[in-house]
Each structure stands twice: as structure tokens, then as C-alpha cells.
Amino acid sequence: MDGNTIVVLLVALGGVAVGIIVYALIRKKAAADKLGRAKAKSEQILDEARIAAENTLKAAQVEAKDVILQAKADFEAEAKEARKEIKQLEARLVQKEENLDRKAEQLDKKEGDVAGREKGLVKREQKMAAQEEQAQQLLEARTQELERIAGLTAEQAKDTLVQAMESEARHEGAKLIKRIEMETNEIADKKAKEIISTAIQRYAGDYVAEKTVSVVDLPSEEMKGRIIGREGRNIRALEAATGIDLIVDDTPEAVILSGFNPVRREVARLSLLRLIADGRIHPARIEEVVKKVENEVENTIRESGEQATFDLGVHGIHPELIKYLGRLKYRTSYAQNMLQHSIEVGFLCGIMASELNLNVKQARRAGLLHDIGKAVDHEEEGPHALIGQRLCKKCGESPKIIHAVGAHHEDIPPSSVLAVLVQAADGLSGARPGARREMFESYIKRLEDLEKIANSFEGVGNTFAIQAGRELRIIVQGEKITDEQSVLLARDVAKKIEDSLTFPGQIKVCVIRETRAVSYASK
Known part of the structure; x- marks a missing residue:
């Protein structure tokens, strides 16, 4: 390997080393940038988390304050109520304590009074014993003095007193005999009393007290508003249909019906009860219900009249008279029911007729019909006896019955035994104790x-x-x-x-x- 190659290699190695260094530096810078960004982001997240935590803490603190304030308010309210109850209990205890003290004082006073009275009674007893002894001595002395003055002994004085009492008793006896003789001389007086007392003992009728007003109970107070209706149209419709005044006042859960005609008052009462039970209260419905109730009351009147004739065993009475008899069920006189009174008079007439061996059925018939005029006396002029006489004549009753009905109050002079029997039975039924309110009160007063x-x-x-x-x-x-x-x-x-x-x-x-x-x- 030559020198150039080595140089080239060295240069290449140097370039690689430089590249590696540069790359390492670039990577280091990138990592540093990334780390910086991560730190910044983490700091941002931490800041956001810190802010959120602070906000949550503040919200929790506010909510905790609200809870504390509410709990404090509740506690103060409860404490105030408890203090109030404690004050009331304290006031009651103080009042009870005062009452006990007062009662104790009264007991002490009474004990002192009782002790004083006991002492006084003991003294009075001793005084009375002494006075009694003194009186006895004085009586003995007076007796001896009287015997000396009168020249009579006690036995002789007693005989004189007995003779005087005997003379007075004889005088009283003579007066009694004279009175009995005068009573005996009255025409049929004794026999009449026996017949009347027998009739009273054999018959006991029911007593029914009725008034001129009826009270209808309501299920609730709001029902009064429904009865009155919008601008009073319901109450006006009911009054117009029945002819009865409705009084809606402060009486709790009640309406008062007022009217002189008991039949119309009963129609109004039943109609109002039907309307209350039905719940539909308006003028059209009111007229419909009133008509139905009027028909029912008419049927009841007829049935009551038929029942009265059946109870007395009287047959063949005109249907018009039976209707008038039934109307007496809703008529009263001095708080005595007129139908019951008529039935009672019929029974009493029959009992007295049987005692006199007269026609019992005829007597019962006259007694039952005697007050028939009271069924229409508010519609016609004149005494009810004469009105009843006209009704009986119109319906074909016999002349004896007609005369007995017209003469039972002596509007015409009685001219038959039957008329006198009706008078007596009418007087018995009205005057017996408990029959009429005025007679009953005077009867109780006399006993007292x-x-x-x-x-x-x-x-x-x-x-x-x-x-x-x-x-x-x-x-x-x-x-x-x-x-x-x-x-x-x-x-x-x-x-x-x-x-x-x-x-x-x-x-x-x-x-x-x-x-x-x-x-x-x-x-």
C-alpha cells in the first residue's frame, strides 16, 4: 500500500470520523431540542394541572363553605325551635308550679276551715246537748204548770186533743162525702172516666216531634259553593222549583231548608240529598230531580194514607181522602204528628165505642178522618173542622161521619154520640203527657x-x-x-x-x- 492510498484512507477515515462527530452533534442537538420541548410541555402540563387543582380546590372550598353555612343555618333553626320548646315547657312548668302552689294554699285554707268547723261543731253539739237538757227540764216544768193551771193531767189533755181531732176528721169526712155525692150526680161522669182510662191504658201511640225547618248535612264545606252555583243560579233554581227557602249560613257542613209547607220542604230535602249524592248540580238537573222526587213523595203520601186505613181496619175510603190522610204525615201541631194523632184518635174512638157497645168501625173511621181538613187548611179559608166536613161530604162519606168531623171542635153543635166520642178521643190524644210539647212541659212543672x-x-x-x-x-x-x-x-x-x-x-x-x-x- 502506497502512501497515497494511506493518505486517502486517512482522509476517508477522517471524513467518516467528522461525519460521525457531526451526526453525533446533530443528534445531540436534536435530543436537546426534543428534551427542551418535552420539558416545556411537561411544565405546561404541570401548570395546567396546578391551575386545575387550584380551581378544583377553590370550588371544593366554596362548596364546603356552602355546606357549612347550610349546616349552620339548619343547626341554628333547630336550636331556635328547641329553645322555643324549652321556653314553652318552662312556661308550662311555671304555670303548673303556680297551680300547685295555689292548690296547696287552698288545701291549707280548707284544712284550716275544716278544723275550725270541727271545733265549732263540737261546741255546738255540747251547746245543743245542754240546751236539750234545759228544754227537757223546762218542758217538764211547763207540763206540771199546765196540769196545775188547767186542772187536767197529761192523759186527760191527750183525750181532749184526740176528741178535737176526731171532730175535725168527721168534718173533713163530711166534706169528702158531699164532694163524692156531687161528682156522682154528674151525668155518666164515673162511667166516662172508666171508659177514658181504659182507652188510655189499652192504647199507646208513637210520638213524633217535627219542626218547620229541615237540616241537610253536607259532605264538605265546598259543597255550599256548588249548591249556590255561579251567581246564585243553582240556589235560585232549587227555590223556584220547590217553593222552599235555602239558608246557607256559617253552620258547618249543613244547609237549612225553611218553609211552612212540610210536603214541599220534604221534596226540597230529598231533592238536595239526591243532587249532593249525584254531584251534578245545575238548573236543568235540579228541575229533573225535583220532578222525580215530587212523584216519589206523592207515592209515599198515598202509601202512608193506605197504611193508616189498613192499620185501623177501615175500608172503602175515597182515594182523594186517602191522599189527604197521607199528607198529614208531613203536618204537625204543637210538635205532634197529625197522621199519628189521627190514627191514635181512631183507635181511642174504637176502644170507647166498644165499651159503649157502639159501631167500632164507624167510630174508628170518624176518628181517623176528624183532622182531614188540616191537610188543606193552608189552601182554603175557614176552620179545619169545617174544611174536613166539606171534603168528607164531597167524597161521599156518611152523614154521621161528616157531622162528627165538623163538630169535633164545636164549630157546629154535636148532636150524636159519635161526635162526642171524637171530641173526647181528640182531647185525650192531645192532652196526654208527652203528646204535645206545651202540655208535656206544664206536666213536668206540675210534678216538680x-x-x-x-x-x-x-x-x-x-x-x-x-x-x-x-x-x-x-x-x-x-x-x-x-x-x-x-x-x-x-x-x-x-x-x-x-x-x-x-x-x-x-x-x-x-x-x-x-x-x-x-x-x-x-x-
């Missing part, structure tokens, strides 16, 4: 007055007015009233009743004195 009169006498323990006020039973205290004083007490009570009260018939005053002896056997 009887017991009050008896209780006003000294020595009376208990008093009972029995037998509907025909007997007054008085139980006296045996240690205060003797057997002889019981006789005088009965007479004094009877005399005071005669002077103080006005009553029909007689009142028996019975004084009862009981002596009890109690002993115990033991081992």
Missing part, C-alpha cells in the same frame, strides 16, 4: 211543684210524684216524725196542694214512716 211543696215541710226525707201526678208519696224521717204526726203531715200537705196548685181530679198524698231496728250477732 208537687214534690217542692212536700219537701217544704220539716222532717220529710224523700218525695216522689208517681202515677202521672195522681199520687204523691212522702217518706219521712222516723226520728223526727211520729206515727201521729204522719197523719197530720198528710193532711197539711194535701191542704197546701189544694191552696197552691190547679189540677184535674184528685191527688193522693201517702206518707210513709219506717222504723228500723238493726243488731249484729258476732262470735
